[in-house]
Amino acid sequence: MDHPHQRRRAARGHDLRAVHPRPQAGRDRARPQGARRHRRPRPRDVQAIRRRRPRGVGCCCLARSAPTQTFTGVDSSGIGALSVFRTPVIITSPHNETLKQVRKLAAKRERARAGAFVAEGEDLLEAADAAGWEPRARLCVAGSGLPGTEVEAELLHAVSQLGSGTRTLAIYDQRYAPAATDGLTVHLHGVHDPGNVGTVLRAAHAFGAAAVSLGPGTADPYGPKAVRASMGAVFATPLVRAHGGVGDLPGATVALVARAGTALPRLGAQLADGPVTLLVGAERDGLPDDVVAACDHVAHIPIEGESLNAAMAAGVALYELRRIHMVTSDE
Amino acid sequence: MDHPHQRRRAARGHDLRAVHPRPQAGRDRARPQGARRHRRPRPRDVQAIRRRRPRGVGCCCLARSAPTQTFTGVDSSGIGALSVFRTPVIITSPHNETLKQVRKLAAKRERARAGAFVAEGEDLLEAADAAGWEPRARLCVAGSGLPGTEVEAELLHAVSQLGSGTRTLAIYDQRYAPAATDGLTVHLHGVHDPGNVGTVLRAAHAFGAAAVSLGPGTADPYGPKAVRASMGAVFATPLVRAHGGVGDLPGATVALVARAGTALPRLGAQLADGPVTLLVGAERDGLPDDVVAACDHVAHIPIEGESLNAAMAAGVALYELRRIHMVTSDE
CATH class of the missing domain: 3.30.1330.30 (Ribosomal protein L30/S12)
Incomplete structure (x- = not known):
């Protein structure tokens, strides 16, 4: 393909065109265009894909490869050998x-x-x-x-x-659990980046959180990016759907903010026993003011630089809360 | 464009073709094809882009828009008003x-x-x-x-x-600094994901690390993804190129590994004073055995789950080391 700047023309979009025109353009535009749209009679020159089966019934589209002979139940005497033909199936059609x-x-x-x-x-x-x-x-x-x-x-x-x-x-x-009654819950509010949701799930699993609670505006934890970023923690950490307000979250609520409230390590004694919910907001906007106001505690991670990634902040806070809990339970 | 599964054909690659054939195919294939290739005489029907300027000289490709009149040096008497015509330039050509x-x-x-x-x-x-x-x-x-x-x-x-x-x-x-002589250095070894490198830079800046040192196999911190993930920390945290071995790193060296050595919080007293270098490896492979063996200390972050993201592990370790340092300097 010729690059626009080599052809001495202004770069305007791709120099590619679809081989076929858009489907159902022009006068057919108003008709349904989905997979279940009305269809014309099949043209004579188009080859049928499944000629021997009725359409729409059992369209499993499996090609049977050459049968593999497997022997089961062979006893030491050689008598009673039972041969079972197993036909492994391979999906070969995108219509499966x-x-x-x-x-x-x-x-x-x-x-x-x-x-x-x-x-x-x-x-x-x-x-x-x-x-x-x-x-x-x-x-x-x-x-x-x-x-x-x-x-x-x-x-x-x-x-x-x-x-x-x-x-x-x-x-x-998909599995959703009821709210945890004990331990540490992470509540995400408006964390719309699925990668961050997955990374928080992974950190929550690593630091032994009881559950991850999903507030409004939070990305779907079962989306492909979140599942990938969780590295399997999505299967190990209970997920909770939080429809209610801050008051419905379990235990003492701690709002994690950028530069207000107490430094997280100083909350130690107040969070030593009973369940705790850590509230984490989006990277740029943080938690809304009314949510912060409704929480029992407001805390920040003591940092020198500008800011932390939302998932990193949640991870460090989880680490710190777990450390506090372990230190106080040792005493 | 018609989707392959709607056309009842096997999905094989894109249904797009270049409008133009590949450049200089066939008998011209052996000739240089770059921007400075030999050129045929320009065909008569192709419009010239820059007709008034010699080719290759001063090709700044700037379009001068209508001159904007600005007044500078106007004194209160109204005399001596000096009018300067400033011609703002707008780049309008991809050849700039x-x-x-x-x-x-x-x-x-x-x-x-x-x-x-x-x-x-x-x-x-x-x-x-x-x-x-x-x-x-x-x-x-x-x-x-x-x-x-x-x-x-x-x-x-x-x-x-x-x-x-x-x-x-x-x-x-690009700026590279000499190795830090004091404070906390993070040394990355084989961290090939640029997003992780950028996130570690951001965390290093947040937790006040003196420098980030870049060992073999580490992604370019000045690549677009790393710069983006650093959220500006690339401008604030000194970067060091580490060509030598573990012995050349400043201060006490701590290898951060998954499940061996001491739990990081217990290293406290040993790292209280003097410079410290934290060595972080790639997410899957971790640090090579010879690098771990050459370090003064081997530490892990106490976690319950399977593993942490490399950047998250580095961030939590930085937080912990900074906390240790602050606790011991308070005493």
Whole structure:
């Protein structure tokens, strides 16, 4: 492709055009354009994909590869050897229902509707296994030897939300817990960056928080970026949906702000026993004034420089609160 | 554009084609293809861009807008009013030398060659001003009222490394300092993620570290992602290039590892006075065994969960070391 500055023309957008014009443009514009749109009769020159099956019924689109012969129940006498033919299935079509669902779950609305989410990568799926989560469906690249239904590599990469593609992914049910009655809860208010939400989840898990509570304006913890950044903590740390006000949060409430209130280490004695909720706001805006006013304590992390990343601030505060708790329980 | 799964064809790459074929394909392939390649005589039907100036000389590509009349030196008597015609210049061509340089500085090799880097966004440039850094060049969107040479919005967005485009950017000299002789130094070893490097810089600045030292395999702190993640700390915290071994690092060396050595809070008394260097490794691999063996102390952050993000671990360790130092200096 010729770069605009080499062709001595002004750089205006991409020099690429779609091979096909936009679908259903012009006079057909008013008709439904989604996957379930009305369809014209299939043109004669278009090859049918599934000729032998009725449309819409059991469209699992599985290609049966050559049967693999496995022997089970072979006893030492050699008698009674039972041969079972197992036909491993490989998903070879992008129309497969599971792949369709994985694609859909990239959208927050669909995740909320289905009450499900996708986790990608071997590390995350191992974390899910360790935490005892059963996937709705589990896919892996054909020939990888990983557990799950095998899929052609190209198809799995096409539905992956990771830049580098993935070797395995799974669909899980979303789980929300009731508010923790003891220990340390982190409450996120307006933390709209999914990476920060995931990183806070990871830190909360590392420092043994009882739960992470999700206030208004906070990114979906089950979105692909948050799940990725949590590095599996999303499966280990209970998530709580907080619809009420500050008064409904468990225990003593501590608002974490930038440069007001007490230095966090000095709160020690007041937070020694009973449950504590740490409230964390967005990076730039912080917590709203009315939320800060409703909290039992206002605290900051003593720093010299300008500011800390929201997730970093939450992490350091969690560390400090845990340290306070350990020091006072040693005494 | 028609999605592959709607067209009932296998999803194979983009359905986009370049409007023009690849440049200089076929029999011309062996010739130089860069910007300074041999050129054919200009075809008659191509409009000249700069007809009045000799090629290659003073190609500053500035469009002079209508002159703005400004009055300076007006005294109270009204006599001696001196009218100066100032012609504000707006960069309107992608061939402008400053824009070219901004584009080039996206590459690490060019940054190292030129000893320069680009910072984008008003926050970062304010941080640079506050730290007293003079830019080599400073650009802003035409009509924004920001300081710097005005550029057409489209052109500035085209050279921006931020996803959302930027209203201003500037080119600065890279600065490296000699190793700090006192205080706390953070040494990064093999931290190849530029976002983590930037976040550590920000935390180092927040917790008052004397310097950040960059060991082998660490991402360029002057890359666009690291500069962005540092949120201006790149201008405030001295950066040190560490070519030598662990022995050359200042003060007592503390290797931060996942689950070995002493819990960091227990190192207190041993690190109370004199300079300290905290060594941080990459997220997955950690510090190499020989580096850990060469350190004076080996410490970990006491956590319950699996692991911490590398930048988070460094931030918490910095917080803890600073707390230790403050507690012991109070006594």
